[in-house]
Amino acid sequence: MSGLRNLNPLRLFATGNRGRFSYERVPNGSPFDFQKYQWPAAARRISATRVLSLAIAGMVVLALLGGGGYRRVQQYREAPVAEEHNVGFYWGEYYQLNGFYNGIRTLVSPANYVAQNGYNITVPQVMDASKSNLPKEPAFDPIKYDPYPFRDASYLRDHEQVHQCYLDEGEKVAAPDVYAYPAIPQLLPQPFYGGYKELGMKDDVCWERFGRLSAYGYGYGPAEGGLGLGNESERAGSEKVTDKVGRVDYRDMDWGAAQRRCHEKNKRRFATDQPSGKTRVPRHAYVLRTWTGYHYSDQQMLALRAMINELSLKSGGQYDVHFLVHVKDSQLPIWASDELYQKTLQDNVPKEFWNISTLWSERLMEMYYPEPFPDNFANMAGASVHGVYRSAHFALQWFSQQRPEYDFYWNWEMDIRYTGHYWDFNEKIGDWGRRQPRKGMWERSRRFWIPGYHGDYANFTAFVESETRDKDVAANDIERSGPMPVWGPVQNFPHTGMLPPPLAALPPHSYDEDDYQWGVGEEADLLVFNPLFDPSLTNWVFSWDVTGYSRSLPIPPRRAAIITVARLSKRLLDTMHEETWRMKHTMFPEMWPPAVCLHHGLKALYVPHPVYFDRDWNVETMDRNFNYPKNIWESPFGWGEHNLLGSSFYYNSGFSGALWRRWMGQSEGGEGGARWEEEGSGRMCLRPVLHHPIKHEAGSVA
Structure with missing residues (x-):
């Protein structure tokens, strides 16, 4: 069994002359090309013919695999699909959920709300969204969404006062507010895994695009300092927001200057020595990874302005937003010439972000973390260890050393969007992480929490504890890379040298003696948004991209989380930096911090944030396939990743981008857009959803 678990056939192809290995080329468990799949709103089932095609396709793929041809599998996957848009996955049999598209004319109070999910046990309800059956205006008025506790007496008793921040130096334009509806569209589906209440987030409000984005230039044109988006949109009731927000003129905006002024006004909150014994507020760097040649669409600009306003200015300088700009031309000596540095910056970043941007290049990383980096187990990317594809974390480590004043660094990607409020999300998950005990944290974090199957998070915790102690389960996990349960640092594996763990990370007592108390109140060093899985139990293609550990010894134990989006502590980044430059240790970016x-x-x-699916999954099947794949080939972190195509958050999701574009008022697959909304239930209103990936935002509003 151990031989099978350690088998990774893709290692056979780990040669440097095959070009860049990308996720898009990894087999999905089906010969069909998922990029051709569409995400329509209408509820449908696939035919028995398609089920038969799945069976035939599966046999063909097995035959191709048996024939030893990864390249031949790829050729088969790239062949034309016989029936357009048909994907033969078993989950294609589940009903599609169309309640996402019920608009603001269907708003109901939380007490009257019914979720559309039938969990493949009952047929999902479908609403008649014809305009004649619905009110012309929403039944509720939008309200200002203010999650900040800074005026509360309890907050001021323990913390320094927060002084208001402004967009302009003359303090004429206050940081704007955003608006949400205190209601839910009827039949809006529930998330399948993760949840709001566990994180302390509100699940009784929804966001539509005017309330969410008018503060940042949506709904008015460039002549007034806006972006022009939304002028042709369905806009019933939107004046209740736009009249309050007004028209913020962003034509001469300098976010760097605004952030500095805000921090200066509030710097006493962050001082190490607090007056009157008050609690110091930690500072955060919210780091957006971008690159030269990146196109900043108008939709992207809205998202970026929302991040800076809500995280930094409205929080009294608690966060600073930074652009970490990858200069793709490594031959440019940006470190040698201020003039060249500024020209490169100004040619590639919108002016309003110039003063929050930092340039770096792979050549700079080569000088900062010089060779040699010996003993790589398998370089599946076929790229340099200093390449951004394999070591994007080098730049973040370097940045944390150049800007050491922060307690936490958020590693954020440009293709993420969030329909909710950024500060509310960031703070609530940070609070959640602080409340979590260390006991069972690795075991809980390797699983998807599915409330419809596991119950609440406390019940899920008890379930994982019972599973951890089950001798049969432990026997099946005997080949895991590391002990089960994990308790404290894992360094009892053969190695040629590592930095010692910090004393504070050593358990104060045994696992059995702990009553879920150790770690409660301790800040999390790493918060990720997908499970922290053990790569040795999957066929994840980058599982063996481990460098600097002797190949004469077994590969070290490791964990990974798909998508590099995360919050990292300064302590973690300092340790990563030391291990990299001093010990020459590194791994693939999604594996190195864990x-x-x-x-x-x-x-x-792993933060159990809410994740939605476009299909009405049976939750027992979801638990079995996501949490207990029969073998390494079926893991969702490998060839079973097709299970997440219809989710709102995964690296290869197709549904996520489609849902975002529809929420923005665009037509997608022949559905949505202004006329669709005007003749139906109005524009969409979603609970807070973290969308990834958004690969494009171009579409029609017609």
Whole structure:
């Protein structure tokens, strides 16, 4: 069994002359090309003919695999699909959920709300969204969404006062507010895994695009300092927001100057020595990874302005937003010439973000973390260890050393969107992480929490604890890379040298003696947004991209989380930096921070944020396939990743981008757009949803 678990056939192709290996080329468990799949709103089932085609396709893929041809599998996957838009996955049999598209004319109070989910046990309800059956205006008025506790007496008793921040130096334009509806569209589906209440977030409000984005230039034109988006949109009731927000003129905006002024006004909150014994507020760097040649669409500009306003200015300088700009031309000596540096910056970043941008290049990383980096187990990317594809974390480590004043660094991607409020999301998940005990954290974090199957998070915790102690389960996990349960630093594996773990990470007592108390109140060193899985139990293609550990010894234990989006502590980044430059250790970006936490006993957690699916999954089947794949080939973190195509958050999701574009008022697959909304139930209103990936935002509003 151990031989099978350690088998990774893709290692056979780990040669440097095959070009860049990308996720898009990894087999999905089907010969069909998922990029051709469409995400329509209408509820449908696929035919028996398609089920038969799945069976035939499966046999063909097995035959191709048996023939030893990864390249031949790829050729088959790229062949034309016989029936357009048909994808033969078993979940294609589930009803599609169309309640996402019920608009603001269907708003109901939380007490009267009914979710559309039938969980493949009952047929999902469908609403008649014809305009004649619905009110012309929403039944509720939008309200200002203000999650900040800074005026509360309880907050001021323990913290320094927060002084208001402005967009302009003359303090004429206050940081604007955003608006949400205190209601839910009837039949809006529930998320399948993760949840709002566990994180302390509100699930009784929804966001539509005017309330969410008018503060940032949506709904008015460039002549007034806006972006022009939304002028042709369905806009019933939108004046209740736009009249309050007004028209913020962004034509001469300088976010760097605004952030500095805000921090200066509020710097006493962050001082190490607090007056009157008040509590110091930690500072955060919210780092957006971008690159030269990146196109900043108008929709992107709205999202970026929302991040800076809500995280930094409205929070009294608690966050600073930074652009970490990858200069793709490594031959440019940006470190040698201020003039060249400024020209490169100004040619590639919109002016309003110039003063929050930092340039870096792979050549700079080569000088900062010089060769050699010996003993790589398998370079599936076929790229340099300093290449951004394999070591995007090098730049973040470097940035944390150049800007050491922050307690936490958020590693954020440009293709993420969020329909909710940024500060509310960031703070609530940070609070959640602080409340979590260390006992069972690795075991809980490797699983998807599915409330419809597991119940609440406390019940899920008890279930994982019972499973951890089950001798039969433990026997099946005997080949895991590391002990079960994990308790403190994992360094008891053969190695040629590692940095010692911090004393604070050593358990104060045994696992059995702990009553879920150790770690409560401790800040998390790593917060990720997909499970922290053990790559040795999957056929994830980058599982063996481990460098600097002797190949004469077994590959070290490790963990990974798909998508590099995360919150990392300064302590974690300092440890990663030291392990990299001093010990020459590194791994693939999605594996390196979790593995460092595992080895050094740092607090790492998977945040169970709400994730939606376009299909009405049976939750028992979801638990079995997501949490208990029969073998490594079926893991969702490998060839079973097709299970997440219809989710709102995964690297290869197709549904996520389609849902975002529809929410923005665009037509998608022949559905949506202004006329669709005007003749139906109005524009969409979603609960807070973290969308990834948004690969494009171009579409029609007609």
